[in-house]
Amino acid sequence: KNQVEQSPQSLIILEGKNCTLQCNYTVSPFSNLRWYKQDTGRGPVSLTIMTFSENTKSNGRYTATLDADTKQSSLHITASQLSDSASYICVVSPFGDTGRRALTFGSGTRLQVQP
Amino acid sequence: NAGVMQNPRHLVRRRGQEARLRCSPMKGHSHVYWYRQLPEEGLKFMVYLQKENIIDESGMPKERFSAEFPKEGPSILRIQQVVRGDSAAYFCASSPQTHYGYTFGSGTRLTVV
Numbered sequence: 621k622n623q624v625e626q627s628p629q630s631l632i633i634l635e636g637k638n639c640t641l642q643c644n645y646t647v648s649p650f651s652n653l654r655w656y657k658q659d660t661g662r663g664p665v666s667l668t669i670m671t672f673s674e675n676t677k678s679n680g681r682y683t684a685t686l687d688a689d690t691k692q693s694s695l696h697i698t699a700s701q702l703s704d705s706a707s708y709i710c711v712v713s714p715f716g717d718t719g720r721r722a723l724t725f726g727s728g729t730r731l732q733v734q735p
Numbered sequence: 736n737a738g739v740m741q742n743p744r745h746l747v748r749r750r751g752q753e754a755r756l757r758c759s760p761m762k763g764h765s766h767v768y769w770y771r772q773l774p775e776e777g778l779k780f781m782v783y784l785q786k787e788n789i790i791d792e793s794g795m796p797k798e799r800f801s802a803e804f805p806k807e808g809p810s811i812l813r814i815q816q817v818v819r820g821d822s823a824a825y826f827c828a829s830s831p832q833t834h835y836g837y838t839f840g841s842g843t844r845l846t847v848v
Contacts, residue, residue: 654837656839661841661842661844662841662842663739663826663828663839663840663841663842664778664826664839665839666837666838709777709778723780723837725770725777725778725779725780726777727776727777728777
């Protein structure tokens with residue numbers, strides 16, 4: 621079972637609408653949680669990074685929240701644009717970043733914004 | 736300041752040939768990570784290297800795959816005797832510290848025919 625589960629797997633919304641993507645994780649203890657955006661055919665690009673002590677982080681129209689007690693994170697996209705169409709990936713880093721444990725990636729949510 | 740550079744962007748190999756994928760990390764980054772992404776799937780960790788050292792290769796297949804990050808030059812992911820199942824996008828990331836401030840390259844898309 622993957623230690624980082626994302627939902628929904630895919631989502632279609634109309635341009636201008638808001639949406640929220642979910643991430644549940646079991647990685648414990650963890651150091652930080654990141655959200656990446658991956659455009660088709662491109663490498664992932666970091667949107668936000670939060671430590672376990674933070675519960676919200678914004679980057680423009682993207683706002684990530686974190687509840688370390690329930691091990692849940694969400695990514696909220698406001699006033700969606702066509703360019704938001706991409707995969708959004710939740711990534712959890714184990715505590716200590718000792719170098720011997722790799723980041724754990726979720727399988728991503730594919731978002732399609734339609735005009 | 737160029738980002739993480741991967742080449743080639745696209746690579747086609749016949750079954751049984753060797754594939755060499757190159758990754759030049761960002762300037763000042765001494766940590767390199769390789770990931771594989773199969774179509775419609777998430778990124779899977781393969782290997783983590785620092786200069787001249789393999790730190791974690793727990794995600795590397797035991798056979799045919801190898802990686803290096805020499806003192807000079809790019810990191811190389813080498814796949815010997817490729818099979819159709821090796822067809823995937825291979826991404827490299829680099830960071831200045833362990834797992835901190837990851838930056839990904841644009842990937843190499845390997846197609847085995």
